[in-house]
Amino acid sequence: MVRTVIDPVTRAGSGLRVELDVAGGAISEAWVSGTMFRGLEATLKGRDARDAWLLADRICGTCSGVHALASVRAVEASLGVTIPANARLIRNLLGGTLMVRDHVLGFYQTEGPNWVDLKAAAGADANATAQLAKLQSDRAGSTPEAFKAVRDRLAVVTADGAPGAMGRGWWGHPAYRLSPEQNLLLAAHHFEALDWQRNLMRIHALMGGKDPHPQTYLVGGMAVAAPWGGPKGQTGRDHPKVPDRNAPDALSTEGLLLVEGILAATRSFIDQVYLPDVRVLAKVYGDWAAIGAGIGAYLSGGEFPVDTGEGAARFLPAGRLQAGRLLSPQPVDAKAIGETTVHAWYANPNGDAALDGPATGGATPVWPANLSLPLTTLEGAAKYTWIKAPRYDGLPMETGALARVLVATADGRQEIAASLGALLTDLGLTMEHLPGVLGRTLARAVEADVVSHQAATWLADLRTNLAAGDLAIADVTWWDPSSWKAETDGYSLGEGPRGTVGHWVGIRDGLITSYQVVDGSTWNASPRDDSGGRGPIEAALVGVALADPARPLEALRVIHSFAPCGGCASHVFRPTESTR
Amino acid sequence: MREDGVYAAMVRRGMTRRTFLRFSAAMAAALSLPAAYGPRIAKALEAAPRVPVIWIRGQACGGNTEALLRAANPTAANLLLEVLSLDYHEELLAVAGADAASPLAGLASRYPNGYYAVLEGSFPTGAAGAYCLIGGRPAVDVAREVATGALLTLAVGSCAVDGGAPAAPGGITEAGGIGKVLTGGNFIALPGCPANPSNLAAVIVHQLVAKETMPTDLAHRPLAFYGNLIHNQCERRPHFEFGEFALEWGDQGAQRGWCLYKLGCKGPETMANCPDVRYGEKISWNVSSGVGCIGCHSPSFWGAMGPAYRRLPSPLPFLPNLTTDLVGGAMVAGIGGVAVAHGVGMTIRFKRYKAQDRRAKAKAAAEAASATETPPTAEPEAAAGTETAAAGTGER
Known part of the structure; x- marks a missing residue:
């Protein structure tokens, strides 16, 4: 048995380390360790409950806005505020475009180098690649010249010893199976995706004012206001001239037209490039549908409310699927969620094995004395991560796109079922093939497809509302904290691109007194629990064959299929009073 | 070449x-x-x-x-x-x-x-x-x-x-x-x-x-990039000078694109070129999108510039209503002076924040030190960890 350490796990946020025991050419045991801890919840204590979301959003700059939304929702729930329809639609637009962006960039940037041999692409025939592209779609720009330019570029950056981000890939690894032309096709689209996402995220800069970390979220709605139709200021000679920045107001006719154009460009890239590329990959690596299923139990907090008000139905429904019963969704009860620190670097006054609810639990970060720095191995360490182990009714749950798509399908949602059905039919797969590495990639494709369509509907609804004279954007009748109950608590459960996001908040006299986050990556990158049950990524890694244990490419495929974010996962805790 | x-x-x-x-x-x-x-x-x-x-x-x-x-x-x-x-x-x-x-x-x-x-x-x-x-x-x-x-x-x-x-x-x-x-x-x-x-x-x-x-x-x-106040480059500055403010989120002032100062904008104390370079290929920045600056380019801004929605206090404590009086419309000439005064206010506030921060940290260190004397749990790992943390604090 050989211990293999992957640290850093690149393309997975900050601070993710994986240790593997390899025996007989396969992974026999796995440990996922979060090695970065920030304690942001401690800094939230004592802050004004209305601006806590600003700091909470700094949990993640990649899923930017996800934690802002979760935080304002938790505070809104504690105050009993209902947001106006326009605010709901703008939040859906921001969250939806982020999800689409994350799935597509995740496919090319995060997962791409695990499947696409960029160095082999440098030996491709540009003409043949252009013909391949023509089979996908009649997209302009898929010319032999364009592919030749990418090929020449790749030859330079992947040459032996070449400096740069692509110079030291595990190129030539036996697990790479695409043809040189397929490699070149996907590599070229990787670079295009970087440009594509930049355009898409302009929606966030326009409606959020800043990107990443949009600034227009507001407890009670959104801060971005519909523009006034008439003159902006008092007219007359004395009024100073207002400079024209040559940029439209977010909710003006021009602003919404701009968003519409960006969404259309987004769609055409998904239809003509991304979805066909997913099919190319899935056909070549079809056997990966049966690898890395893991625990097979799924959780979705539900996202994109279709109506205002607490408990409104969500476009992607909330639900939970028990292992082996993927067609019978169960309701989600936030009270069933608990976290244990039995294998994490914390001390819990209630005992490390306790499964504490996020609203009430407490733990103090403690680096164990038996681990010395620099860390060479976690072998034999009972505690091995900064990530706590969240459990639902004591059981680990996989969260993310696959969980959402499975729950939505079991729930009978037509849009998801139709897109998923078309993709599976084309690939000759069935629902049974979804739990696994390939299934996670396919679920992201389905979600990007459906949500990017739905975004156009949200935009249309927003336009209709504004045109009809409904300019309400925020409910601030309760804005003054002196009007609040002295003690109030709330929580929110929703979905970011990478999984279920829950925020629990306690407010006393207008100020935050307790805060706790359980993020999608906390669920997926969770360590073992008291019963020894592995976390989802750990479970999925066990049994995976490695062609070359010194270059564990197959392990990366499993890890990245969960789209984990080390930074998001491991900051979460609620300090006990003793750390204050 | x-x-x-x-x-x-x-x-x-x-x-x-x-x-x-x-x-x-x-x-x-x-x-x-x-x-x-x-x-x-x-x-x-x-x-x-x-x-x-x-x-x-x-x-x-x-x-x-x-x-x-x-x-x-x-x-x-x-x-x-x-x-x-x-x-x-x-x-x-x-x-x-x-x-x-x-x-x-x-x-x-x-x-x-x-x-x-x-x-x-x-x-x-x-x-x-x-x-x-x-x-x-x-x-x-x-x-x-x-x-x-x-x-x-x-x-x-x-x-x-x-x-x-x-x-x-x-x-x-x-x-x-x-x-x-x-x-x-x-x-x-x-x-x-x-x-x-x-x-x-x-x-x-x-x-x-x-x-x-x-x-x-x-x-x-x-x-x-950091040589100019956001307030001085802001496209909503003319509304500030003319006393036109958004007073509540989503109100008519917000819809007209009026100044966000009274909703807590930190632009008058933040040095950065956001209004000029903006985000998303110059498509917008926070004030253009309707929300004030949070001072994120300022030193230790999470402590020194908060709370986000509280109006900046008057730069001169003995004239608590200085700014609102000034921006009534007639005293436009005084605005440049206000900007300078806000610069002074910013420095004072930052120093005050740093002093508070130092006191809080010293207190925490003292508490941690006393905690080490009586380890909170009998578990050896936890006790050792507390020592490590206390040692880290002691170095400062």
């Missing part, structure tokens, strides 16, 4: 001569240089060699990397992925594990002609650095090694500059910015949450072209 140089790399990237010249002109604008400098920048870039970049992330949310990926014309992504050679970056490397971290060992021999260091995120020294590890080593040690040997170090984003969010009041990991890593030497601070990517690109180009560090203020911030 050098074949291994910047211009050759841009041509390989598919950049045309015309685009290259436009890029150079945009760089001139970003550096606050007259347009005539565009061709000179182009000429200098043609001869500039590619420089390796080591990008170290500590306690980072990844927002500054993301900002970089959003940058357009000139794209900072081009700059870093190809024009410079990004030899280490956890989020962008194709390879993982020890093979990814190999450039971090033997920096001097690997880069005989030098390299640039970029720091993102804060660096904790609590628990002997165990709160943030890179390849099993404390990130603060890795960053120190990398930054010490670099031709130039850029601290990108507020966390890398002064600790940012992990070092906000109440923070428990002893996080800090570049001050934890470098005691002196050559560095540039680009605070902001996130730092604006076009500023980052401009700093790098300036370095390549002028072969010297940009002129900076005492806080090591480039004057070209």
Whole structure:
């Protein structure tokens, strides 16, 4: 048995380390360790409950806005505020475009180098690649010249010893199976995706004012206001001239037209490039549908409310699927969620094995004395991560796109079922093939497809509302904290691109007194629990064959299929009073 | 033209001569240089060699990397992925594990002609650095090694500059910015949450072209980007001067695009070029989108500039209504004075915040020390950990 350490796990946020025991050419045991801890919840204590979301959003700059939304929702729930329809639609637009962006960039940037041999692409025939592209779609720009330019570029950056981000890939690894032309096709689209996402995220800069970390979220709605139709200021000679920045107001006719154009460009890239590329990959690596299923139990907090008000139905429904019963969704009860620190670097006054609810639990970060720095191995360490182990009714749950798509399908949602059905039919797969590495990639494709369509509907609804004279954007009748109950608590459960996001908040006299986050990556990158049950990524890694244990490419495929974010996962805790 | 140089790399990237010249002109604008400098920048870039970049992330949310990926014309992504050679970056490397971290060992021999260091995120020294590890080593040690040997170090984003969010009041990991890593030497601070990517690109180009560090203020911030109050560049400033304010979110003032000062905008005390460079290819910035500045380019802003929605207090305590009186409309001439006074107020407030912060930390250290005398639990691991944390505090 050989211990293999992957640290850093690149393309997975900050601070993710994986240790593997390899025996007989396969992974026999796995440990996922979060090695970065920030304690942001401690800094939230004592802050004004209305601006806590600003700091909470700094949990993640990649899923930017996800934690802002979760935080304002938790505070809104504690105050009993209902947001106006326009605010709901703008939040859906921001969250939806982020999800689409994350799935597509995740496919090319995060997962791409695990499947696409960029160095082999440098030996491709540009003409043949252009013909391949023509089979996908009649997209302009898929010319032999364009592919030749990418090929020449790749030859330079992947040459032996070449400096740069692509110079030291595990190129030539036996697990790479695409043809040189397929490699070149996907590599070229990787670079295009970087440009594509930049355009898409302009929606966030326009409606959020800043990107990443949009600034227009507001407890009670959104801060971005519909523009006034008439003159902006008092007219007359004395009024100073207002400079024209040559940029439209977010909710003006021009602003919404701009968003519409960006969404259309987004769609055409998904239809003509991304979805066909997913099919190319899935056909070549079809056997990966049966690898890395893991625990097979799924959780979705539900996202994109279709109506205002607490408990409104969500476009992607909330639900939970028990292992082996993927067609019978169960309701989600936030009270069933608990976290244990039995294998994490914390001390819990209630005992490390306790499964504490996020609203009430407490733990103090403690680096164990038996681990010395620099860390060479976690072998034999009972505690091995900064990530706590969240459990639902004591059981680990996989969260993310696959969980959402499975729950939505079991729930009978037509849009998801139709897109998923078309993709599976084309690939000759069935629902049974979804739990696994390939299934996670396919679920992201389905979600990007459906949500990017739905975004156009949200935009249309927003336009209709504004045109009809409904300019309400925020409910601030309760804005003054002196009007609040002295003690109030709330929580929110929703979905970011990478999984279920829950925020629990306690407010006393207008100020935050307790805060706790359980993020999608906390669920997926969770360590073992008291019963020894592995976390989802750990479970999925066990049994995976490695062609070359010194270059564990197959392990990366499993890890990245969960789209984990080390930074998001491991900051979460609620300090006990003793750390204050 | 050098074949291994910047211009050759841009041509390989598919950049045309015309685009290259436009890029150079945009760089001139970003550096606050007259347009005539565009061709000179182009000429200098043609001869500039590619420089390796080591990008170290500590306690980072990844927002500054993301900002970089959003940058357009000139794209900072081009700059870093190809024009410079990004030899280490956890989020962008194709390879993982020890093979990814190999450039971090033997920096001097690997880069005989030098390299640039970029720091993102804060660096904790609590628990002997165990709160943030890179390849099993404390990130603060890795960053120190990398930054010490670099031709130039850029601290990108507020966390890398002064600790940012992990070092906000109440923070428990002893996080800090570049001050934890470098005691002196050559560095540039680009605070902001996130730092604006076009500023980052401009700093790098300036370095390549002028072969010297940009002129900076005492806080090591480039004057070209951090030399002017947001308030003085804001498109809503005329409404401030005329006494036109949004008073409630979504009200008629907000719809008319009036000044956000009374809803807590920190623009009058924040030095940055946000109104000019903006985000999303200049499509918007927070005030354009309808929400005030939170002061994220200011030192220790999570503590010093909050709460976000509280109106900035009067800069002069003995005249509590000074500002509102002034902006009534008639006394427009006094506004320049208010801006100056706010600058003074900002300094006073920051110093006051720092003093509070020091007192709070001293108190926490004293409490931690007394806690060590009576370990909270009998578990040996927990007790040892408390000692480590207390030792970390004691060093300060």
